[in-house]
Amino acid sequence: MAKNTDDLIKRLTKAMEEELTGKRFLHTLGVEYTAAALAMKYDVPLLNAQVAGLLHDSAKCLSDEKQLKICEKNHLHVSDVEKRNPYLLHGKVGAFLAKTEYGIEDDDILNAITWHTTGRPDMSVLEKIIFVADYIEPGRKEAPGLEEIRKLAFEDLDRAMIRILDDTLRYLGSGEREIDPMTRKTYEFYVNQL
Numbered sequence: 001m002a003k004n005t006d007d008l009i010k011r012l013t014k015a016m017e018e019e020l021t022g023k024r025f026l027h028t029l030g031v032e033y034t035a036a037a038l039a040m041k042y043d044v045p046l047l048n049a050q051v052a053g054l055l056h057d058s059a060k061c062l063s064d065e066k067q068l069k070i071c072e073k074n075h076l077h078v079s080d081v082e083k084r085n086p087y088l089l090h091g092k093v094g095a096f097l098a099k100t101e102y103g104i105e106d107d108d109i110l111n112a113i114t115w116h117t118t119g120r121p122d123m124s125v126l127e128k129i130i131f132v133a134d135y136i137e138p139g140r141k142e143a144p145g146l147e148e149i150r151k152l153a154f155e156d157l158d159r160a161m162i163r164i165l166d167d168t169l170r171y172l173g174s175g176e177r178e179i180d181p182m183t184r185k186t187y188e189f190y191v192n193q194l
C-alpha cells in the first residue's frame with residue numbers, strides 16, 4: 001500500500017479507536033473489512049470503501065444533545081422524525097465530522113456515511129456497500145436470515161439491500177418504533193426496480 005494511503009488508514013483508525021467505545025470500534029473495523037471485500041467484488045476503489053467504513057459511525061458515540069447542537073450550529077437540516085429520534089442523525093453528523101475533522105472531501109464517501117442508516121433511492125455502489133456491510137459485518141449479532149443475507153450480498157447487492165430494508169421495517173414495525181419516511185422510500189425504490 002502506498003505510504004499516503006497507509007498513513008490515512010492509520011490516522012483514521014487511531015481517531016476512531018479514541019472516539020468510539022470498544023464495542024463500536026470493533027464493529028467499525030468489521031464494517032471496514034467487509035466493505036473492502038464487497039468493493040473487490042463490485043469494482044469500487046478499495047480505499048473509498050475502507051474510509052467510509054471506518055468513519056460511518058464516527059458520530060455514534062456522541063450524545064443526542066451534542067449531535068443536535070452540531071446540526072444547529074452548522075445549519076444541517078433536522079427533520080421532525082430526527083428530532084424525536086436523534087440517533088437517526090449520526091450518519092449526517094458523521095459525514096460532517098468526516099469532512100471537517102478528518103479532511104475527507106470525496107462526495108461519494110460523504111454520502112455513503114450520510115445515508116448508511118436509512119439508505120436512499122438510487123444509491124451509488126459505494127453507498128450500497130456501506131449500507132450492506134453495516135448489517136452483515138462479522139460482529140453483528142445474529143438476526144434471522146443473516147447467514148443468507150451475507151451470501152446474497154456477494155451475489156446481488158440490490159437484493160441484499162431489499163432483504164435488509166424489509167427486515168429492518170419489520171423489526172421497527174414490531175417494536176412500534178417510528179419509521180423514517182426515507183427507509184420506506186428506499187425499500188420501495190429497490191423493490192420497484194426488480
Ligand code: DGI
Pocket residue numbers: 027057060085088116117118134168172177178179180181183184
Ligand atoms: O449505527 P449502527 O447500529 O451500526 O447501524 P445503523 O446506523 O444502521 O442503525 C441501526 C438502527 O437504526 C437499527 O436499530 C434500526 C434503526 N433504523 C433504521 N431505519 C430506521 C431506524 N430507526 C428508526 N426509528 N426509523 C428508521 O426508519
Ligand code: FE
Pocket residue numbers: 056057060090116117
Ligand atoms: Fe450507524
Ligand code: FE
Pocket residue numbers: 027031056057134
Ligand atoms: Fe454501523
